Amino acid sequence: MNAADVMTSPPVSISPDTTVRDAGALLGDRGFSALPVVDDDNKLVGIVSGADLLLAGMAPEMANGPVSRVMRQRVISAPITSSPAELTTTMLTKRLRCLPIVAEEDVLVGVVSRSDLLRILTPTDAMLAVRVEMALRAYQRDPRWTVVVDGGDVRVTGSFADEAERRVVEALxxxxPGVRTSAIAS
Structure with missing residues (x-):
């Protein structure tokens, strides 16, 4: 699993010429914490937060000006290949509420929010069981195992061809994401 499986795509973004007033309205209407700013080639060139827009909007001469005057040009982003753990670490250590996801040459392809990560990392037991079953089906089309999840603790029971297969299932x-502990039993 990587950023492509977690991110919101296509991302909502704005151009550097978008007015502070229009960016603020979009941010407020959508409930976002920030908006990525992209150029004509969809390359990430900045980010503007709600705080940036509130400060700028307080000055009448800034409200109708472009976000390029208030955006931050040094943007923390993550590559599309980042794992949920890497995304979480970046967001927590940098105190970010949203993280732009980029492909080659800084082209914006998505955005990850804290709530996106929470959905992946703290799924319900039923959702976690489905994810484990999907992983097992990817390994073996018709798995011979039963999956039970309780509070993020996963127990897989059934028959295994040998010890090597049991270890593969345990590793899978x-x-x-979301598995707290695992127990594999015959």
């Missing part, structure tokens, strides 16, 4: 289960 541990790769599913």
């Amino acid at each position: 289960v541990r790769t599913v």
